[in-house]
Amino acid sequence: MIEYVVRRVLYGLLVIALVTVFVFLTLRLIPGDVVRLQLADAPGVTQEQLDARAAALGLDQPLITQLFKFLGDAFTGDFGISFQSQQPVTSIIAERLPITLQLGLMALVISIALGIPLGLLAAYKQNSWLDQSLRVVSVAGLSIPNFWLGLLLVTYLAIWFSWSPPLVYRSPGEDLVSNLTQMALPALALGVSGMAAIARMLRSSLLEVMRSNFVRTVRAKGAPERTVLFTHAVRNSLVPVFSLIGVQVGGILGGTVILESIFAIPGMGSMIFQAVQMRDYPVVLGAVVVFGAVFVTVNLVVDLLYGVIDPRIRYA
Amino acid sequence: MRSLSRIRVALVILMVALLGTACFSPANTGGGGGALDQERPLQQDAGPPQPGGTFRYTLPSDAKSLDPHTQSSYNTHIAIGSTYSKLVDYKTGPDIPYGASELEGDLAETWNVSPDGLTWTFNLRKGVKWHNTAPVNGREFTSADVICTMDRIRALPGQQVGQLATVAGWTAPDPYTVVFTLKTPYAEFDTNMAGHFMWILPCEGTSGQFDLNTQAIGTGAYVMETWNRDRERVLVKNPDYFVEGQPYIDRIQISIVPDQAASLAAFRTGQTDFLSTLSLDKTQAEKVMAEDPDAVLFREAGLTETRVFMNQAKAPFDKLEVRRAVALAIDRKAMVAAIRAGGNETGPVSPTLFGGLPAEESAKLQPYDPEQAKQLLAQAGLPDGFTAKMIVTDGYGANVVREAQWVQEDLAKVGIKVELDVQDYATYFTESWAQKNYDIGYGLQTPFLAADDYLTGEWLSTGARNWYNINDPQLDEMINAQRGELDDTKREQMLLDTQRYIIENVSNPIPLYVYDGLSIYKSYLHDAWSHPDYGTRHQARMWLGPEAPGRTG
Numbered sequence: 049m050i051e052y053v054v055r056r057v058l059y060g061l062l063v064i065a066l067v068t069v070f071v072f073l074t075l076r077l078i079p080g081d082v083v084r085l086q087l088a089d090a091p092g093v094t095q096e097q098l099d100a101r102a103a104a105l106g107l108d109q110p111l112i113t114q115l116f117k118f119l120g121d122a123f124t125g126d127f128g129i130s131f132q133s134q135q136p137v138t139s140i141i142a143e144r145l146p147i148t149l150q151l152g153l154m155a156l157v158i159s160i161a162l163g164i165p166l167g168l169l170a171a172y173k174q175n176s177w178l179d180q181s182l183r184v185v186s187v188a189g190l191s192i193p194n195f196w197l198g199l200l201l202v203t204y205l206a207i208w209f210s211w212s213p214p215l216v217y218r219s220p221g222e223d224l225v226s227n228l229t230q231m232a233l234p235a236l237a238l239g240v241s242g243m244a245a246i247a248r249m250l251r252s253s254l255l256e257v258m259r260s261n262f263v264r265t266v267r268a269k270g271a272p273e274r275t276v277l278f279t280h281a282v283r284n285s286l287v288p289v290f291s292l293i294g295v296q297v298g299g300i301l302g303g304t305v306i307l308e309s310i311f312a313i314p315g316m317g318s319m320i321f322q323a324v325q326m327r328d329y330p331v332v333l334g335a336v337v338v339f340g341a342v343f344v345t346v347n348l349v350v351d352l353l354y355g356v357i358d359p360r361i362r363y364a
Numbered sequence: 365m366r367s368l369s370r371i372r373v374a375l376v377i378l379m380v381a382l383l384g385t386a387c388f389s390p391a392n393t394g395g396g397g398g399a400l401d402q403e404r405p406l407q408q409d410a411g412p413p414q415p416g417g418t419f420r421y422t423l424p425s426d427a428k429s430l431d432p433h434t435q436s437s438y439n440t441h442i443a444i445g446s447t448y449s450k451l452v453d454y455k456t457g458p459d460i461p462y463g464a465s466e467l468e469g470d471l472a473e474t475w476n477v478s479p480d481g482l483t484w485t486f487n488l489r490k491g492v493k494w495h496n497t498a499p500v501n502g503r504e505f506t507s508a509d510v511i512c513t514m515d516r517i518r519a520l521p522g523q524q525v526g527q528l529a530t531v532a533g534w535t536a537p538d539p540y541t542v543v544f545t546l547k548t549p550y551a552e553f554d555t556n557m558a559g560h561f562m563w564i565l566p567c568e569g570t571s572g573q574f575d576l577n578t579q580a581i582g583t584g585a586y587v588m589e590t591w592n593r594d595r596e597r598v599l600v601k602n603p604d605y606f607v608e609g610q611p612y613i614d615r616i617q618i619s620i621v622p623d624q625a626a627s628l629a630a631f632r633t634g635q636t637d638f639l640s641t642l643s644l645d646k647t648q649a650e651k652v653m654a655e656d657p658d659a660v661l662f663r664e665a666g667l668t669e670t671r672v673f674m675n676q677a678k679a680p681f682d683k684l685e686v687r688r689a690v691a692l693a694i695d696r697k698a699m700v701a702a703i704r705a706g707g708n709e710t711g712p713v714s715p716t717l718f719g720g721l722p723a724e725e726s727a728k729l730q731p732y733d734p735e736q737a738k739q740l741l742a743q744a745g746l747p748d749g750f751t752a753k754m755i756v757t758d759g760y761g762a763n764v765v766r767e768a769q770w771v772q773e774d775l776a777k778v779g780i781k782v783e784l785d786v787q788d789y790a791t792y793f794t795e796s797w798a799q800k801n802y803d804i805g806y807g808l809q810t811p812f813l814a815a816d817d818y819l820t821g822e823w824l825s826t827g828a829r830n831w832y833n834i835n836d837p838q839l840d841e842m843i844n845a846q847r848g849e850l851d852d853t854k855r856e857q858m859l860l861d862t863q864r865y866i867i868e869n870v871s872n873p874i875p876l877y878v879y880d881g882l883s884i885y886k887s888y889l890h891d892a893w894s895h896p897d898y899g900t901r902h903q904a905r906m907w908l909g910p911e912a913p914g915r916t917g
Contacts, residue, residue, distance in 0.1 A: 210633050216592075311626060
């Protein structure tokens with residue numbers, strides 16, 4: 049077990065390093081000169097001033113030197129200084145990561161809390177009108193882009209009910225009610241596609257389990273249908289759902305990039321959005337490393353939980 | 365069969381619901397700006413100003429730093445625009461056209477120039493106090509602070525140095541006088557001192573006793589109480605402001621809301637009192653005006669120029685006939701009416717500025733004449749037209765891309781087939797436009813506040829923003845001559861002649877029109893007379909009526 053975890057952690061580190069290298073190179077390949085961008089609308093800026101700014105940002109070094117310096121520093125938790133705000137990237141991330149994690153967690157809870165009952169209901173009432181309606185809802189949930197749903201929510205709640213979420217972010221410690229009110233809509237917009245995917249996955253997984261031999265045996269023993277479903281079948285059908293939840297985390301983290309901007313939430317997502325526009329390389333790279341680490345960790349935890357759900361899957 | 369019909373029913377219900385949500389419009393927004401035709405102007409005689417209340421609004425992005433000398437960003441300058449002051453600033457008010465160049469004293473009470481145009485003397489106000497915040501602690505503002513500020517502006521690497529390029533030196537003969545000595549006469553030096561970057565800082569800030577990136581301690585009408593980066597800024601009234609009785613509003617709360625829909629929702633639900641032009645376009649303004657009978661529309665006469673620009677180092681744009689053909693092929697009037705909320709045709713200098721060519725004359729000099737455009741192309745040896753790639757950025761918003769498409773269609777009618785190359789702002793600005801790495805382009809020009817900023821920057825062969833490869837010795841001579849002319853009447857004539865020469869003999873970049881900006885206020889907000897400079901000094905004179913929500917005054 050410990051060997052498995054250590055191996056997975058090492059693989060995870062490798063994945064993060066590869067993703068970082070990929071993003072590092074991609075950022076440099078896309079056109080756009082951060083030095084000129086910073087000196088936009090600059091009458092009379094000389095080449096010397098441009099060179100001095102490039103040197104101050106460390107961009108005068110060869111690309112490979114910059115890459116290894118970033119990887120080396122990142123390994124010690126130092127992601128450099130933001131080109132824009134001149135703050136340490138680590139402290140920016142420390143300030144913003146909890147906000148995005150809260151939003152992601154709320155979206156995940158919505159996905160699971162709605163997706164599992166809907167999946168169960170659809171399977172329990174297989175081929176009924178309820179099942180068919182839930183299928184339509186699920187397909188719609190999977191098809192509607194989360195940012196579009198977010199825009200609709202913010203616009204039409206204002207028009208129809210004269211209500212809009214609070215404008216300024218407050219941490220749960222500052223004002224819990226305001227915090228949850230502001231987070232509710234983006235969390236819902238982010239969680240809907242996860243909910244739909246979980247409902248679909250659980251339905252098909254559950255129906256497959258219901259046709260298996262051990263369920264037939266339980267039924268043959270005369271157990272009522274509800275007992276068959278909830279006591280025996282559900283647990284056995286949760287493994288693929290758990291895998292899906294792990295993958296959903298990636299989608300949720302990606303979704304925060306636009307949704308945090310729409311709902312004025314100062315988390316990692318809106319930070320990445322601005323940083324890419326302004327070619328703030330250290331911030332983008334720092335965020336990628338952190339998002340990568342969150343994704344790898346969640347998927348490791350999910351893999352380890354398989355054994356808890358289904359004792360047949362245990363890592364020696 | 366039964367289940368299939370149920371699926372169909374469910375599908376129909378869902379589709380109707382989705383269509384209803386997507387297509388339902390709460391107000392008849394119609395075409396042609398129906399709601400905007402019935403403008404409700406700001407109330408001008410609401411009685412004497414009443415103190416108190418909180419003014420709330422949103423902005424789409426926040427400042428990265430509060431240091432007004434190292435940052436050229438609009439976001440930084442409006443963030444500190446009510447906190448710091450300048451020596452002189454633009455005058456605003458109900459009787460002054462939006463964007464007018466008239467100046468008034470800010471920290472300087474009076475100022476004058478020597479007959480040779482080389483010595484400018486600014487007489488400072490007495491008894492002005494800095495905000496009562498450590499380490500400045502409300503001490504008196506003196507000429508030493510102006511000297512510290514100017515020294516810093518010159519010492520810092522970067523763009524702000526250009527503002528003092530014509531200045532040989534500065535001295536402070538006494539605590540209330542500052543004298544600038546110029547290298548060559550410069551008629552608009554005082555206007556230059558009202559420009560971006562010219563905020564006066566305390567010596568404690570310039571010497572590093574507090575961090576100018578994160579703190580702003582000024583002499584302005586409002587003290588910055590809190591700045592939560594990318595979240596909000598809260599300003600509170602400066603009780604020691606040097607203008608008697610001002611400011612009137614107790615508190616200003618600015619929330620950073622990047623998304624336009626969220627800003628609109630906040631205004632609709634009464635969370636804010638003002639929608640800035642940055643959070644509003646024509647369609648949205650029409651909707652809000654139709655919905656809200658108490659909303660007041662403010663039309664800001666355009667200052668931002670739309671332009672087609674060409675790289676004269678690349679054929680066929682090296683030929684004047686081709687550039688003139690492009691200028692005559694575009695139907696500016698129809699274009700601005702279709703895409704913007706209003707505007708005026710413009711010459712090289714925006715028409716509202718001193719020396720700006722009147723809109724009517726610009727229209728006359730660059731008429732929509734596709735037939736003549738075809739003839740000019742034939743004269744250039746291109747009777748069948750030609751093809752080129754036109755750069756444009758979506759970083760200025762969707763309207764700019766729509767305008768580029770309009771230009772594309774107009775040019776096609778005379779045989780010039782351009783392919784649009786839509787780039788993100790960083791690529792457009794840093795790789796294409798400023799690097800002269802393009803054939804032809806469509807875009808906006810930063811609104812400058814003085815005629816000379818346009819001419820010297822863009823049309824002078826050595827201009828810092830001459831990204832078009834313009835090199836015309838006669839034009840250089842005309843531009844340099846007007847800079848030193850101190851007689852306003854003569855200088856205005858020289859500016860007009862220079863622009864006529866540009867339109868007829870350079871025809872690049874081709875100015876199309878300046879478009880109006882729209883902002884919307886709640887009707888209880890009074891005396892909100894702003895200026896397009898990068899500042900918010902006008903907020904000192906604004907006040908809230910008794911019906912403003914949560915008003916405590």
